[in-house]
Amino acid sequence: MENKIKHLIALTHLKGIGFRRSRKILTKYGSAQKFISLWRSNSNEITPAIKNIFTAAELKKSLDFANIQLEYAKQKNVKIIPHFSDEYPYRLKRHDDSPLVLYTKGNMNLNCQRTIGVVGTRKMTYYGKISLERIIPGFARVNATIISGLAYGVDTYAHKESIAHNIPTIGVMGTGINQIYPATNRNLAEKMQNSGGVITEFGVKTKPDSFNFPLRNRIIAALSDALIVIESKLKGGAMITADLAFNYNKDVFAIPGKINDTYSAGTNALIKTNKAQLIESSEDVINAMNWDTPLQKTIQPKLFNQLDTNEKRILESFNKNEPFHLESILEKLQLSNSETAAILLNLQLKGIIKSLPGNQYLII
Numbered sequence: 001m002e003n004k005i006k007h008l009i010a011l012t013h014l015k016g017i018g019f020r021r022s023r024k025i026l027t028k029y030g031s032a033q034k035f036i037s038l039w040r041s042n043s044n045e046i047t048p049a050i051k052n053i054f055t056a057a058e059l060k061k062s063l064d065f066a067n068i069q070l071e072y073a074k075q076k077n078v079k080i081i082p083h084f085s086d087e088y089p090y091r092l093k094r095h096d097d098s099p100l101v102l103y104t105k106g107n108m109n110l111n112c113q114r115t116i117g118v119v120g121t122r123k124m125t126y127y128g129k130i131s132l133e134r135i136i137p138g139f140a141r142v143n144a145t146i147i148s149g150l151a152y153g154v155d156t157y158a159h160k161e162s163i164a165h166n167i168p169t170i171g172v173m174g175t176g177i178n179q180i181y182p183a184t185n186r187n188l189a190e191k192m193q194n195s196g197g198v199i200t201e202f203g204v205k206t207k208p209d210s211f212n213f214p215l216r217n218r219i220i221a222a223l224s225d226a227l228i229v230i231e232s233k234l235k236g237g238a239m240i241t242a243d244l245a246f247n248y249n250k251d252v253f254a255i256p257g258k259i260n261d262t263y264s265a266g267t268n269a270l271i272k273t274n275k276a277q278l279i280e281s282s283e284d285v286i287n288a289m290n291w292d293t294p295l296q297k298t299i300q301p302k303l304f305n306q307l308d309t310n311e312k313r314i315l316e317s318f319n320k321n322e323p324f325h326l327e328s329i330l331e332k333l334q335l336s337n338s339e340t341a342a343i344l345l346n347l348q349l350k351g352i353i354k355s356l357p358g359n360q361y362l363i364i
Helices: 002-013 018-029 032-040 056-076 126-142 154-164 183-192 212-223 237-247 262-272 282-288 309-317 326-333 337-349
Strands: 079-082 101-107 115-119 145-148 169-172 196-200 226-229 251-254 353-356 360-363
Touching (some): 002 032, 002 056, 002 079, 018 032, 032 056, 056 079, 056 101, 126 154, 126 262, 126 282, 145 154, 145 212, 154 169, 169 183, 169 212, 183 196, 212 237, 226 282, 237 262, 309 326, 326 360, 337 353
Parallel strands (some): 115 145, 145 169, 169 196, 226 251
Antiparallel strands (some): 101 196
């Protein structure tokens, strides 16, 4: 397994490969290890277009980089989660630009039932502070996990409020796992690891370069069932994350503000253009996500026996007291989107499941 992960890390570090090309390589050759082995042997199975992307020296450098990651992980209790692992977050895996490898530290469930992304300006105002204090605590009762970016301002305060109310919280980093940025959040990151932690796609020694943070934002958006924008200018990282979440068909929410307030211009614009729902409290989000719907714990045996194999697999695979996401169904069944949609429609017509916002379903 370690060798398999090593070659996967090396593949991610090779210049010219990229997210989508790496997936084509894995689909065609089965694993990074096999691909690299064939490349080294100058096999005819490797097309000339791929052969010439990198050199032997560049491959060695990438493998050395992978060895550094593995050694650091062993020494510092860092978990490396490859794309093929069951622990890899299903919400992220469905996207073509998802990282092949994640580095995590802490005590977190990346496939928990409910996730809420919270983003906003680094120059948080008092209004942003009281908005977070009003909203975050209410998510404790629905067992949600708060996801943010560990940056200054809204991110930092969202993590702190989560800890204060015993809500698991995960910080998505734009640096290597060994470099907490900003450095003033090192103690915060330590506290988060008791129930949550930090996660990144970047290897150790990766600095907080500006181009890493838009990449970080796509992970926040993908991991979130719902995304809340607290305060933002018309342009900035929070607005990028909101656009990503909107395009990922996530439920986006925003706190309204004064029409002449710079740091409410972004949230007001999201609401005005129907990219985000206006909220004033956690209850608004909980109601919109239908997270308060009462559930029945059992299904009548007679009805269960009338279901086909795939319908039974859905009902056996998910907690009957919690909503489950379309992406997790696709992962379980390994069927096409159209086949899965037909099964879900049949279950809805039989009155067994209910469709919820955000591509989620509920066994009723």
